[in-house]
Amino acid sequence: MNSILSKNDISRIVDRIVYGIVEKCIPPKEIAFIGLRTRGEHIANRIKKKVEDITSLQIPSGIMDITLYRDDLNKLESNPVVKETLINFDIHNKIIILVDDVLNTGRTIRAALDQIMDFGRPKSVKLVVLIDRGGRELPIQADFTGKKIDPVSENKKIEVRLIEIDNDEGVFLS
Amino acid sequence: MRHLIDLESISKEDIIKILDTAKSFKEIFTRDVKKVPALRGKTVVNLFFEASTRTRNSFELAAKRLSADVLNFNVSSSSVSKGESLIDTAKTIEAMASDFIVIRHPSSGAAKMLSRHVKSAVINAGDGTHAHPTQALLDIFTMREKKLKIKNLHVAIVGDILHSRVARSNLWGLLKLGAKVTLVGPPTLVPRHFSKLGVEISYNMDKTIQEVDVVNMLRIQKERQDKNYFPSIMEYARSFGMNEKRMKIAKKDLLIMHPGPMNRDIEISSSIADGPNSVINEQVTNGVAVRMAVLYLLSGGDGKFEDPA
Missing domain, CATH: 3.40.50.1370 (Aspartate/ornithine carbamoyltransferase)
Known part of the structure; x- marks a missing residue:
């Protein structure tokens, strides 16, 4: 198992993304975070806290499960248990910062965008990902990327571990 | 083939899975657009041999909130011999390419019998004194x-x-x-x-x-x-x-x-x-969420809802 990012790398990446967001998402009072279950949620929380520290604003955030919007529900062996989507703020006219751990085919993000539109009409949507592993099947790109790696074959697995839910922290290729 | 006939024949884990899924579905009722695309293109047939506005409406709303199409098929059970009419009616419904049949019938065991004769997933919406x-x-x-x-x-x-x-x-x-x-x-x-x-x-x-x-x-x-x-x-x-x-x-x-x-x-x-x-x-509100969870989980192919013996 190869290490792609260490705990410290992740921490530096989060800092860099935070400054990128504060610089590019104007005005900051319109920012709101949506983290995709499960690990996007935790990365979104870290970024949100730091953006709040810098801007001295309270920034709304939510959690999204995209299962019901997947394009392969008919093809799955079994239907996964749907986890709750919790968005307790009005997304109308917000700059939505969508956060996920790994960007691959782009299908998860397509599903998330469709779901966001069912909640209302945001001013814009920006995408943050920790790892871009290539392999896109849809025309979707991230606005803030932690680390872009050379496209790896589909049977390789990128494993993101975060201290909030895993025993350790880092990004690994297995 | 997976059906929901009664709770006697499904496991504790399946019951918990339905309850957990229903909890997530309940959140959808608070959205601007109270509808998700999960069952787009699927057809749910409400086959009711007994009058029931509440249960039928609840299933209908559950199916619609999952983007399925709904056909309400009300049958009078008095005129025809029950066994014959049930299977015949079911075959007619199958010919319309249904994916789910929600059945309410005055005879205990009707849902189970139906499930043996059709390809659709059968959901029991009340059969005699047996199960709901x-x-x-x-x-x-x-x-x-x-x-x-x-x-x-x-x-x-x-x-x-x-x-x-x-x-x-x-x-x-x-x-x-x-x-x-x-x-x-x-x-x-x-x-x-x-x-x-x-x-x-x-x-x-x-x-x-x-x-x-x-x-x-x-x-x-x-x-x-x-x-x-x-x-x-x-x-x-x-x-x-x-x-x-x-x-x-x-x-x-x-x-x-x-x-x-x-x-x-x-x-x-x-x-x-x-x-x-x-x-x-x-x-009543929770009924819609629970029925959405059942429809959603039966549309997958995990074989978890086993045919009751």
């Missing part, structure tokens, strides 16, 4: 939401247990999840042999009401009086109805449920039905 699994699931969902757990919860089911598919489905589900169940009613409607299933039997509502966390009041069928199951409606109300007097001796946080439609001031007083301990309207 989605009603029990929504009752249990409501208890779990309010009391946070089912294990060791003490639940009384009060009324015509003998003829009630709601009572049967509730007790199977509740026992699987570790609740304590007491059946209450006159001896003619609460047969002793139910105690073999692992439930308590009580003929004394005043005593039981002091002990329980949840009371589920069943609708009393007025025609039962003609068959002398109890002396009079008023006597039934006095002996077993949920009223202000019993509320005073019950636990302060007693949860009061009713599957509807209610006979106000017979099995339940109006003031109790509309009071702070009643969750009767929430049961």
